[in-house]
Amino acid sequence: MPRSVLPLDGDEWRLGRAPSGPEPRQATWQEMERVVEWLPAAVPGNVRADLLRANRLPDLFWDQGPESARWVDDHSWWLVRDWPASLSAGQRVHLVLRGVDYLSEVFLNGRHLGSHEGMFSPQVYDVTEHVAAENRLAVRIAGSRWLPRDRSSAGEKLLNILEARLSGLAGRFPHRRDTLKCQMSFGWDFAPPLPTMGIWDAVYAIVSDGVFIRDVSVSQEVQPGEAHLEIDVTFDAAVAGPLVVACRLEGESFQGPGASASRELEAVPGTNRARLRLAVPEPRLWWPWDHGEPNLYRLAVEVQAGGRLLDGVVETVGLRRIEMDGWTLRVNGRxxxxxxxxxxxxxxxxxxxxxxxxxxxxxxxxxxxxxxxxxxxxxxxxxxxxxxxxxxxxxxxxxxxxxxxxxxxxxxxxxxxxxxxxxxxxxxxxxxxxxxxxxxxxxxxxxxxxxxxxxxxxxxxxxxxxxxxxxxxxxxxxxGDSHFWGVWHNFLPPSAYREDPARFGSEFGLQAPPDPGVLARFLPEAGLWPPGKGWTYHGAGLAKLWRYARPFLGKGEVTLDRFVQASQRAQAHGLQIAIEHHRRARAQGDGGALVWQLNEPWPAISWAIVDFYRNPKPAYEAVRRAFNPVLVSLDYPLRPYRGGDTVEIDAWVLNDTPRALPGTRVEIVLEEPGGRPAEMARLDLDVAANAVAHAGRLAWRLPAGERWRLAARLIHGGEVLSANEYELGIHDGIQPTALQRLRTRLAELVVPA
Missing domain, CATH: 3.20.20.80 (Glycosidases)
Known part of the structure; x- marks a missing residue:
């Protein structure tokens, strides 16, 4: 019979607080008899999530809610589920827990299956001899207060404490590095200290017939017009005997020819390995979305005996070759x-x-x-x-x-x-x-x-x-890559992004609050404006927010609405400068730009361009425009301008696609205050595939006023491929104070690059 998978996820679990004892990490089956109360639980999940649903904890998102949930760390917890099973003669059952966080003991029907440390490695148990018609699975998780803290040397521990106090990261948990769990859960500059506990990934039982496939590994050699696959299969056999290992590859996201292979072997009881080779003529390659179709194949692997299927698995694979050339990714040679x-x-x-x-x-x-x-x-x-x-x-x-x-x-x-x-x-x-x-x-x-x-x-x-x-x-x-925090942490103006010589920008960003209505969902009204303690608790760097909002605030009383709008404009403005700088530098070997950060794990005042409730901030639109695969980009001096000044503009076309764009036109307009065109230019050029092209240079005299705007369009075949805009009347030239420069210098000594 084919493999069957019995999911053990869902809300049929129960959560119980383990009775306190001198050895909290040593569990026994009998301990569950002393649990005072059982609450409904869900898997995948988290101990605190279950307590929240049972109204045993306040809203963790509201104000400083995590502070009232710290007691959870001082207790160990049981998660229990009952489940039925019906087996035929010769069938085997393996129990799989894909992720338990962090110190766990696993029991089935009173039998201790194993102890485990780790958050990411799965636990796989052969429970064939222990499964009954009705089963009870129990997992005991040690409280976070008993996380390991004895793996660092005395000197490392001292440095851990010193660094935690100086950096502000995980100050309550200076020994976080002694564990291999999600480091953010110890507290970060965009997340509260809340060490997680629970069964956070899937749980299921696998029923097979005499053989259990443990692992399938696929290696590829992709060349023009053909692909060769090596498929390594590791499986457990209950008894010795002749077996056939077979595989078949066929299109999953498309219709097309497939390939198959098989081999015979004499299995031994226990672990066996088999290698199969597949030749795939004219493969449909997997591509990133902007370079082609992400074609996917379905790979079925089976172990058979006498024509009877003992076990089988299905994997989804994409055929492609990935390399790095300096800091440039190459996919299928491109x-x-x-x-x-x-x-x-x-x-x-x-x-x-x-x-x-x-x-x-x-x-x-x-x-x-x-x-x-x-x-x-x-x-x-x-x-x-x-x-x-x-x-x-x-x-x-x-x-x-x-x-x-x-x-x-x-x-x-x-x-x-x-x-x-x-x-x-x-x-x-x-x-x-x-x-x-x-x-x-x-x-x-x-x-x-x-x-x-x-x-x-x-x-x-x-x-x-x-x-x-x-x-x-x-x-x-x-x-070669950079985390450029001169802007934001070191108070430099956004123009400093253009001084980053790195060949890959893997972190850069500015904070911005979400909209006022979103702030009101997690901050008390009394602390909304002026900013109360909740702002800082939810990650706001207030001194830096004020500094970068200033050029966008204008005159008059600063209200919450005006402050949020100014901060969001500053974030969008800075990210546009940074992204376009890196993209123009592609001609010098720049391989990419990755904004810090896309999302956030709880409602925060953070660097995210999408808030926790999935509302894009204005910076999201600026990033979307700047990441257009075909972009028209204007490079001009970032300085204060007055009427009568000359602005010198270099126009660039950045083409990240595999398609050449002959006969392309760039249209640039300088708009006066009020939106009336003051200057216009058209630049014609041919743009090669995967290339940066200089379209031309302009020098325009600014008319009277102070709020000018540059607008640019890229047109090919009558279609506007890219539109971009720049505010010349906004300039952030604020330099760090002497005290800020001193703090930066001291930080660089403590946190070397």
Whole structure:
């Protein structure tokens, strides 16, 4: 019979607080008898999410709600579900928990199946001998107060505490690096400190017939006109005997010819491996959406005996070749300029985020002309639905391992810690390597590869062994990309973006509040305006918000509406300058621009261009326009202008597509205050595919007034491919104060680049 999967997700779970004891991490089946109260629970989920639904916690989003939820960390928790099973003779059952956060003990029908540490590695148990007609699955999760904190050396612990106090990140949890869980949950500059606990990913039972396929790995060699696949199958057999391993590849997102292969082998009891080879003539390649169709194949792998199916799995694969040429991605040999953003977890309680949440946010990214997302190292290995959607949307993923921010300090070097890092990293790679969207692996966010060489070496070795065809970058930034925070953290004007010489902008951004109506959904009325403590608690850098809003505020009383509008305009203005700078620099080898950040995990005053409730800020539209695959861009001195001044303009056409654009026209208009054209120009040129073209230079004298506007259009074949605009009357030339410069210098000593 074919494999059957019994989902154990849903709301048929129960949550119970474990009785306190001297050994909170040692669980027994009998302990559940002493649980005083059982509450309804959901999986995937989170302990706090269940408590919220049961009205045992206040709204975590409202004001400083997380402060009243800290007691949850001081207790361990049971999650229990009953489920039926009906097996035939010879069938096997494997229980799979894809993600339990973080220290867990798993029981089935009174039997202890295993202890586990980790958030990202799955737990797989052969429970064939333990399954009955009626079953009880129980998972005990240790409270976050008992998270490991003994893996750093004494010197590292001291530096952890010092860095936490100086940086403000995870000040309550200076030993966060001793664990391999979502680092953001310890508190970040856009999320509250709320260490997560729960079964955050899927749970299911797999029923097969004598054989259990554990892993299928596909390696590809894609050449013009053909593709060759090597398919490695690892499976467990209950008994020895002759078996046939077979595979078939056929179009999933299209109709077309397929390919198949099989081989016979003599299985032994326990682990067996088989390798099959497929030749695919004239393959339909997978492309990022702006370069072609994200074509996908369906790969079916089966193990048979005497014509009877014992087990089978189906994978979705895309045929493509991905390389890095300097800091330029190449897909199927073609350069792809990276236009995108940084992705952070979609919810501070990540178990709640599901396919609908992913689809909504990824659709917004796609509609903003993004073709790359960086899954930031302070976050997650997201659930399968995220990567499945990116496969289908044609969005490339820069995936980081879950290591983030070690400035003064470093990650532990103990063998126990490195063993855990290898285990978690290996599980992440095996889980994601089949996805066509996955472009590269990165060791993590903002740490020194040199000081963390043991960790980086372990990650590099895992990628080389498990997914050797994909590029590996030791950390970000490192060796060419930049996290440019001179604007915002160092108070520099947005014109400083143009001084960034890096060949890839992997982080840059400015904060902006959401609309006033959204602020009122999570801040008390008394603290809305002027800004109260809730603003800071929800991430607002008030001094910096005021500094960057100033050029857009004008005169008169500053109200909440005016402040929000000015901040949002400043964010949009700065991001346009940064993105267009990087895109024009493509001719010098610039490989991409990734805005910090697309989304946010809770209602915040953050750098996100889409607020938690999925409302795009004005910066979203500015980013969408600046990320147009074919863009007309005007480069002019960013300085204050007065009537009678001459503005010198260089017009550029940036074509990220594989299509040449001969006979293209650029139209540029200088508008007086009031919108009347003062100057007009038409520039004709041919634009090559995947190229940056200089359309021409103009020098115009500004008419009287102070609010001029430049508008540009790119026209090809009678169609407007790109429209862009610039406000000449707005200029931010505010330089940091002496005190701000001193603080920046001290920060650079503490947090070296």
């Amino acid at each position: 350069p792809v300029y990276a236009r995108g953003a940084n992705w952070v977890p979609a919810d501070i309680l990540p178990g709640r985020a599901g396919e609908d949440d992913y689809r909504a946010l990824l659709t917004l990214a796609r509609e903003a002309n993004m073709n790359v997302l960086r899954v930031w190292g302070g976050g997650l290995r997201e659930k399968r639905a995220f990567y499945d959607l990116c496969d289908r949307l044609g969005i490339l993923i820069w995936q980081e391992f879950p290591f983030a921010c070690a400035f003064l300090t470093r990650f532990p070097r103990s063998e126990g810690y490195l063993h855990l890092a290898r285990s978690e990293a290996r599980a992440i790679v095996r889980d994601l390597r089949q996805h066509a969207c996955l472009a590269l692996w990165c060791g993590g966010n903002e740490f020194s590869p040199r000081r963390n060489e043991p960790l980086v070496s372990a990650l590099r070795e895992i990628v080389a062994a498990e997914d050797p065809a994909r590029p590996f970058v030791p950390a970000s930034p490192a060796g």
